[in-house]
Amino acid sequence: MNIIVLIKQVPDTTDVKLDPKTGSLIREGVESIINPDDRHALEAAISLKKAEGGKVTVLSMGPPQTIDALSEAIGMGANEAILLSDSAFAGADTWSTSFTLGKSIEKIGGYDLIFCGRQAIDGDTAQIGPQVADYLHVPQVTYVFEIEKIQKKNIIVKKRLEDGYERVQCNLPALLTVIGELNVPRYPMVGRLIDACKEKSPIKIWNASDIGVQAKDVGLEGSFTQVIKTFAPKFKRQGEMLEGDAKKIAGTLVEKLKENKLI
């Protein structure tokens, strides 16, 4: 069973804020982490490999510091990792990202399964999985929360719906996007982490020419969508603080609701 896992290194969004004066993102002091859903994808791949044999290759596109996410993935038990890093990849939307990842997966070749997290916490788009699957012409199952059975030609999984679930049989090779319910990700092994930092660790760095793409087809230039503006969300509220003891406040609040015809 050869498995590819797509992961993303993201800023821990609880820390990301906009500078109220300049309106730009404050990135200083923001920890980078493996996207939470992707950790579940890694766990799924690694435990499947342990059960079925085979190999796990982790693929991530990002700036050079993304190496840490890949080192951690190796620490968890992945066999190999590939970092797609090139200034030409910068500013990519999901169209151009899925193209870049798809090209890389074609270069890796020989896969039975591709795992992704459902969505990344910095963008919440949940697009990369299905777009990569379409690029590779393989079927997909999203929102997977249980892997029931793996057979020679197909896999049986449970897919979460808003109001229940479906048991789906999916032909292999396939791409699955997973949700947190699927498993509890293991922590990396210290010894593997130390080895991941060594020169001879199984982490490769690929740039645009390594995967045979031209700058015009990737990154911002290869994108259809562009961010044209970012801003901090604004709220308009009455913002009235009620004062007094609990009883008095309760009375005032009831009056307020009455005034506004809410009760």
Place this chain on the structure above:
Amino acid sequence: MLRSDPEKLIRKVMARFVDEEVIPVAREIDEKGEFPFDLFKKIADMGVLGIRYPKKVGGSGGNTTLYCIAMEELARGLLSLAAVTAMQCLMATNGLYLYGTKEMHEEYLRPALRGEKIGAFQLTEPEAGSDLSAVRTLATKASDGYVINGMKTWSTSGPYGDFHTVLCQTDPDKKLRGLMFFFIPTDTPGFSHSKKFETLGTRTSALSEIYFNNCHVPPEYMLGELGRGLDVLLTILAEIRIMTAALALGLHRAAMDDSIKYCKERVQFGKPIGKYQLIQAKIANMAVNLEAGRLMVDKVTHQIDNKISCLNEASMGKYFTVESACSATDEAMRIFGAYGYSMEYNVQRYYRDNRFLLYGGGTHEVLQTTIARQYLR
């Protein structure tokens, strides 16, 4: 070639482990006062226990710097857990690693690094604390090994340790030169222990007395060459001290993190107390001491990894960081006001646990004396 920095990477992973697995349950564990074997096993499963040993004996192939980084992060979550972990990584297993036979490695060292067996290190006796020459636990040569008689006190993990590295006297006439460490599994006939001591802090680690009544051990359980027994301790003394300093850094950070959070939230006279200069002074002192302590620890651990002798610097590091942590935990109690006195907040635990660091790894009175001796001789 682009690669991750192992020190940053290990710190990041350990920090996440502590934030997710240790901090949420730390207060409950401390209140129960029972050692958290399940958490200890999780730490072991990450290969932390073997962090300073090579892979060939089941270790993780790290070094003292990585070891101290991991211990600092653990101590930020729960000092008693960190202390037992730190002992398992170093004092409890180093003699076994250096002098144990291959069979002993298989039977004890590897399981210990997997967290399946717990080891301990026993020096102190009722009459022998800082003064090791007063050790009376006697190892008598027998035809097929040694017979151990005596007792130890303040034995960390005494009630549940699986094996002990025990300082014994082989020849009272030779004083310090007669001292040898013996490897004594708990299942050796004649081994017993007292009830767990009630202690002020580090309440989840168990201290007790342990007794040896005609404990018979084979000759290979004597660790090291006769006459050079203290090498077991001296080769790692600097490391023990700087590890203790790393634990102090962790505790210091816990006290400081909680204080910073609290003084931003707590409002008095219409503003958060962090806006008052006397509170700011406390935060500033905590920060400065932390930074200075970190530099000391960082320097010593790298010296140890580069085999540069640094016992004096290690003693200074232990003395300074532990005193700083004492001050930080005390100031944290003051920043919290009466809430610091309440068992509902964690700062009281930091304050209690901190006392442990004053004794473990050498009392500060002895440390000050040995530091001064370097300059006055």
Place this chain on the structure above:
Amino acid sequence: MAVWVEIDLCNGCKRCVKVCPYGAMEIRDGKAHVLEHCTSCGACLEVCKEKAIQTDVEPRAIPDFNDRKGVWVFAEQRGATLNKVSLELLGKARELAGEIDQDVSALLLGYQVSGLCDTIMAYGADKVYLAEHKNLKEYRTNAYTNVVEELVNKYKPNILLMGATHIGRDLAPRVSRRVGVGLTADCTELTIDPEEGILLQTRPAFGGNVMATIANRYSRPQMATVRPGVMEALPKSRGKGSVIKHKVSLTEKDIGTKILEAVREKSKGVSLSDAKVIVAGGRGVGSQEGMKSLFSLAKVMGGEVAGTRIIVEEGWLPADRQVGQTGQTVRPEIYIACGISGAIQHRAGMLGSRYIIAINKDGRAPIFQVADWGIVGDLHEAVPAFTKALKDSMGK
């Protein structure tokens, strides 16, 4: 290929810093500097009055899309029941179509679902493209993608909207890749740019701390998924329109997946998205026991109880009661936040509420910034007192 600043020309006005969508501009010593993560998008070039920012990037040609007409909505159904979000989208589509003077069409895929066409037209569609086939009975990614692809290629719409539901988020990206267009996920606001006539898609990013407006200038249709509960459906009218049947040929081989079983798990009570009043608890509730007063209040007000992620993680409420970024987006008439500090992750899910009441011990908690009425105090006192006052006023 790069963007750089001619330092001598720069007057340090910071316009570029404000406009950079990537936060890649910085003022150092009174001059603008381009940071490493600049993507050469060119946003700064347009705002620099001193012409100090220069680039060697060739401006990208925008293709002519004049033949692309119509605002399309994917009408999502499961078991021949329409998803509410599709009606909300039809409402929005009408508004957008009005501004560019085009038609609204809906795509209805399924098996024996033609009965839904009238409803869809009543909520604003001029046309319904109906594709019925046995293999479309249940939603399956490839089956639906293939049909939507055929329709898009045949009728060449300008805009295509889908709900950001489990189906929409599975289908939309697959379709976008297939037909070769960009896609913006999870939009909370859609408008037409008055100059360019393109769709401006605004969505939260970085966990809702930042809003980003995205344009799709280089491909058609302009595709977006929209969060359920954000747009408003039009009142039902006696709409009329035409149904255009699309012939489908699909084999199992084209699809690759088979649904072995579908299990519906009933959630108890009214769904949060339909609740008029929501009483929500956060960390400050403290215990399962502490939730009780919230239930009493909800009962008196005829509302539902919800919680933050913490509450759900503690097991004090089931997962379908979670409001926020990783839970549900709700828009009740009244939202009562009890012991919720109001981290942005939570606020993102409840900001659409008509009125917000916040009760929290910490007067600086961010929840008060979004509250209509705030109470600084212990919720364990305030909530029972409020419940009692309500009961009294209602004469119960």
